[in-house]
Amino acid sequence: MNYEGLKIPFHVGIIMDGNGRWAKERGMTRSQGHEAGFENLKKLSEYIYAKGVKVLSVYAFSTENFKRSKQEVDFLMNLFEKKFKEYSELMKKRNVKIVFSGKKADPLPKSVIRIMKEIEEDTKTNTNGILNICINYGGHLEIVEATKKISSLVQEGKLKIEDITEESFSHYLFQDLPPIDFLIRTSGEVRISNFMLYQLSYAEMYFPSIYFPAFDENCFDEAMLVYNKRDRRFGGVKDEDKNH
Ligand code: IPE
Ligand code: IPE
Ligand code: MG
Numbered sequence: 001m002n003y004e005g006l007k008i009p010f011h012v013g014i015i016m017d018g019n020g021r022w023a024k025e026r027g028m029t030r031s032q033g034h035e036a037g038f039e040n041l042k043k044l045s046e047y048i049y050a051k052g053v054k055v056l057s058v059y060a061f062s063t064e065n066f067k068r069s070k071q072e073v074d075f076l077m078n079l080f081e082k083k084f085k086e087y088s089e090l091m092k093k094r095n096v097k098i099v100f101s102g103k104k105a106d107p108l109p110k111s112v113i114r115i116m117k118e119i120e121e122d123t124k125t126n127t128n129g130i131l132n133i134c135i136n137y138g139g140h141l142e143i144v145e146a147t148k149k150i151s152s153l154v155q156e157g158k159l160k161i162e163d164i165t166e167e168s169f170s171h172y173l174f175q176d177l178p179p180i181d182f183l184i185r186t187s188g189e190v191r192i193s194n195f196m197l198y199q200l201s202y203a204e205m206y207f208p209s210i211y212f213p214a215f216d217e218n219c220f221d222e223a224m225l226v227y228n229k230r231d232r233r234f235g236g237v238k239d240e241d242k243n244h
Helices: 019-025 030-050 063-067 070-093 110-123 139-155 166-172 217-229
Strands: 011-015 055-062 096-101 129-137 182-185 204-206
Touching: 019 030, 030 055, 030 070, 030 217, 055 063, 055 070, 063 070, 063 129, 070 096, 070 110, 096 110, 129 139, 139 166, 182 217, 204 217
Parallel strands: 011 055, 011 182, 055 129, 096 129, 182 204
Antiparallel strands: none
C-alpha cells in the first residue's frame, strides 16, 4: 500500500499474541506456533521500518510467561538462543539498533542473557531505528526497578529529589524510549498484560482478532489506516471545537 500522506507513528508497540491458538486451529503444536510467530516478526518488522516507523517494541516473553510448562518455556528460550543472531544480522543490514527490555537475570538462561548482551553491543551504533524486544519483561517490574535505581542514587547523594521529573524518569527504565504512539495486540484479547505501562500513557490502541503468525503486511496497512482515523487530543481541545 502507498503510505503517501499518512501519519506514521514514531513508536509502535506490538503484543504478539495468539501463536498457540493459530497452531491449534491448524492441528499443529504450540511450538510450531511460536516458530511461525518468530518468522512473521522477521518479515513484518522489515516492512514496518521500510514504511518509516523509527521505534518498534515487541512483547516476546513476559515475566508471567514463566508460569507456562517447562517444555514450552524451554522451547521458547531455545528459539531465542538459536534465532536471535540471525535476526540481528537482518536488522544490522537495515542499520537498526536492537535493545532488550526486561531483567537480564534468573530465571532467564545464561546463554540467552549472553546473546542479548552481545546483540546490544553489536548493534549499538546503528542509527536508522530501534527494535526493543521485551523478554522477561513486566511493566510493574520495570517501574519498581527504576524506583530502586533512583532511590540508590538519592541515597548516595548523586541525585536530588527535585531533579526527578516526568522527563527524567524514563532514563531509569529498562530502556530510555519515546512514548508509544500506537499499540497493536493481535488475537482479539483486549488487555495490556503488563506491557510497557509507563510508555503507553497516551497510546492509541488497536485489537485485531487475527493471530500473530497471520498478521502480515496487509494487516499492518489496515492498522495504519485505523491509526490515521484517530483523533489524538492529549487532553486538549482543538481550536475549532473551542466554545465557552
Ligand atoms: C504469544 O502467543 C507468545 C507468547 C506469549 C510467548 P501465546 O503463546 O500466548 O498464544 P495463545 O494466546 O496461547 O494463543
Ligand atoms: C502477553 O501474552 C505476553 C506476550 C505476548 C509475550 P499472554 O498470552 O501471555 O497474555 P495473557 O495471559 O493472555 O494475558
Ligand atoms: Mg496468549
